[in-house]
Amino acid sequence: MKKLALTVLYIGIAYGVYLYGDSLLAWFQQANNPVITTLMATFMALFPVIPYPIVGGVIGAAYGPLSGGIITWIGSSMASLIMFIFVRYGYQEWGAQFLKKYKRTEQVTLLFERNAFLVILFSRMIPIIPSIFINIYSALSRVSFMVYALASSIGKVPAMLLFAFVGDNLVSDPKNLIVTIGVYAIFFSITIFLYRLWERRYRT
Structure with a gap:
C-alpha cells in the first residue's frame, strides 16, 4: 500500500506539471525572486515532464548565465536528493531483491557500489x-547518501551551467552559443577520456 500510494502521488503531481507546463515556463521568464525560482526549479526537476535543459535555459535567460546556472544547479541537485530519499524509503527492499534476481545485474551492481563516487560523478x-x-x-x-550527494552534486555543475549559458546566449548574443557548446564539448571529451583511462587501470 505504501509503494502504491507513493507511486500514485508522484504520477498525479507529474500529470499536473504536464497540464500547466506552459504556464510554469512563462512564470520562469518573468520571475524576479531567486529563492522562489530555486524552489520551483527543484519542483520541475523532481517531476521532469518538461525536459530540465529547457527549464535551465529559461532560467538562464531570465537571470543571466552565472546566477541562472547556480539556481539551475541547486534546483537539480535538491531534486536528485529528494528523489534518492523517496526511492530508498519506499522501494529499496523491493529494488534490492530485483537487482539480485539476476546474476548479471547483481555483478554490475556490486561493481557500481565499489566505485559509486566516480561512476555517479562521470x-x-x-x-x-x-x-x-x-x-x-x-x-x-547500497550506496550511502553522503557519497551519492557529493558525487551527484559535483557532477551536475558543468551541465547546469551549460543549460543556463545556452539560454542566456539565445537571448543576448546567439553567436556565443557556438563557443559555449564548443567549450562543453571539449570538457565532455576530457571527461570521457579520463573515465576510460580510469576504467582501463581498474580492469588491469
Missing part, C-alpha cells in the same frame, strides 16, 4: 544519461 557529466535513472539506481543500491 554519469552526471554525460547529459545523454537520464538523471532519473541515476537517481533510482543509486537509491536501490
